[in-house]
Amino acid sequence: MWGEVDAPRAGNGLAPDVFDAHGGHVPMREYGGEVDFAIVGTGAGGGTLAARLAEMGFSVVAFDAGAYFRPLQDFASDELTQNQLYWTDKRISDGENPITLGGKNSGKAVGGSTVHFAMVSLRFRPEWFKSRTRLGYGADWPIDWREMWHYYGLAERQIGIAGPLTYPWGPKRPRYPYRAHELNAAAKVLARGCESQGYDWTETPLATVSAPRGKSPPCMYRGFCRFGCSTNAKQSVLTVWLPRALKAGAEIRDMAMVGRIETDAAGLASGVHYHRHGAWRFQRARHVVVAGYAIETPRLLLNSANAQFPDGLANRSGLVGKNLMTQSNQAVFGRVEDEVRWNKGPPSLAITEHWNYEDRKDFFGGYCWMGQGPLPIEWASVQAGARGLWGERLRHAMLDYNHAVGIKMVGEMLPDERNRVTLADETDQYGLRVARVTYRWGENDKALIEHALGQMAMSLQGAGVSDLFRQEDDTNHLGGTARMGFDAATSVVDADCRSWDIPNLFICDGSVFPTVGGVNPALTIQTLALRTADRIKTLAGRGEL
Amino acid sequence: MTERYPGYDVLAKRGGVSWDERTRRAVDERLAVAREPGFFSAGEFLTLEAVCGRILPQPAHRPAIPVAAMLDANLLAGNSQGFRVGALPHDGEAWKLGLAAFEAEARSAFALAFFALGAPPQDELLHAAQDGKLQNSAWGEMPCDLFFAKRVIVDVTAMYYSHPTAWSEMGFGGPASPRGYVRMEANRRDPWEAVEAKPGGAALAREANRRVG
Structure with a gap:
């Protein structure tokens, strides 16, 4: 296994102090008997929800399979060591276009993948919440965009997003709470490229602060953002929401793998079986929230099948595990005479969402693109993977590292029931059946990618970049597999992220997304968690929980 | 080479x-x-x-x-x-x-x-x-x-x-915590970054790189 943390750190009334460099702790409440909410997963969905529910007065225990890190003492400035942040348990990836799993779409740590995400915090385009009705593809969300817009504003303020003064696309939005970060040389190449094509560009809204905030210092442009921030400038679930959760009385159980949700004779969820400190244990709960993201969430629901629910929990529609989506993450790279040193600063400092908001194109969906700053291992894998380089040619190409530039898309892929998560016969270290992830790009996905690669190449040419090459096979992020919708036949949860079949079972992560849009999902997951918490409070007030 | x-x-x-x-x-x-x-x-x-x-x-x-x-x-x-x-x-x-x-x-x-x-x-x-x-x-x-x-x-x-x-070998800055970087513009090198040899400038670069630390 990667890393040095091999035992749970939370317990005995204490949780790790994530702002301490020397093994410090903060107080943590602990629960013995039944609690109001057992939350499985502490990432963008589960961690955010744990904080809000605890602040509303509910008793909450949140479980995470991963370790509880203190960034200042545990995070090396090192690509390889930081594999400790990813889900590296056994999984199988197959299909016509198998998804590369690991760092780009998973986290196994308290705080989930927000511990290593690139901090890009974008809002969906309003029309995407009704993409079937308004744009003719995918599926509608059962939530109005204006309501999401309200919660986006709350999320941005509470997370402390640093962003531009005015955002060039979509309806007016409030000022970002922190000023945008200075552009690095790589971001200025993106800007030049966009201007050569007549597109707007802007500073990317990022969850890393540009001025001190609480115990977070401003970002000092170290550039290892995707391998865990070692200064806590990054505003992750680990540093923003979970300290709030603990303060409000939530308990967090780290290195606790939930393997099965128990249901009672009435068909309601009654608690979770989890593996911790070397043994299987049970936590009784009045409500269970699954927040394991688009692979682990359906895996847990399917692995929880019992006599009453032989096809897995919440699966009357048969849709659990189906409509898995990733996002196209192709790139165009090249070389400039300038010394760019693209590893300095966050990797995605500038963005264009032009093709998310421009509908004059002959395929469905949209995409944005952002600047890039891969570190050596990732850059070598791009050179070797996309260009087929090895040998002296690869070593020689790598010498141009400080002159390399590139832009990378985040593109919408359409839901397709054949793209799915199922259970394989193979088992993992807990004896649980592992996930099999099957994926294939559709014709629309391919058309969108082709369009984006052409546009990105044109813009780099316009910026004076030479020696262009395309990285054609990359994907990033996940969504789907437990979609929210309008009725029990065509969706897994309702607009409140509540299971149609088991009313005290909720799902709070990217797996409820009916569509993924052309932007990074983290902010939308946190936004949805804020709304879900408010809805739970409302339902509880009405006696409908 | x-x-x-x-x-x-x-x-x-x-x-x-x-x-x-x-x-x-x-x-x-x-x-x-x-x-x-x-x-x-x-x-x-x-x-x-x-x-x-x-x-x-x-x-x-x-x-x-x-x-x-x-x-x-x-x-x-x-x-x-x-x-x-x-x-x-x-x-x-x-x-x-x-x-x-x-x-x-x-x-x-x-x-x-x-x-x-x-x-x-x-x-x-x-x-x-x-x-x-x-x-x-x-x-x-x-x-x-x-x-x-x-x-x-x-x-x-x-x-x-x-x-x-x-x-x-590739002039990568390597680990950078807690100091990070200051000079973000093109062709601006922080003093703790590698100096690239320009044509004919190997000796000069070698001398400058001796001071990188």
């Missing part, structure tokens, strides 16, 4: 404010990697060393990065990407199968061990693997091109470019 960043040694920063304790520990451990295999057999390790030496040949003027030993140590520690792609077995198993297959290909095509072939025939076999053209029964169910793309390339490059010698 002349060096691009002559005299630059990223390890000169090791004791300074660009490296924190956790990073020092991680890199120290890497530099102290055991040279004897623990995961692979002696025979497999010879083949692996030969494969690594062709995927990333190393210049003679400096100590070589022990790529094969690093990979062995990681597999022994159970460090894995976790997922496997379709027809590939899990990491360690795929490597053992693949190395045996390269050895069998070498023996059947050249009647020699893979490590004893010399560079051109080794490259020929590696290219054939990349193109999916190797058919020896030793491959079993594992497609040679998938093994090449998802294991050989991924793992060998990750080991090589996790080593400070590789960072120095």
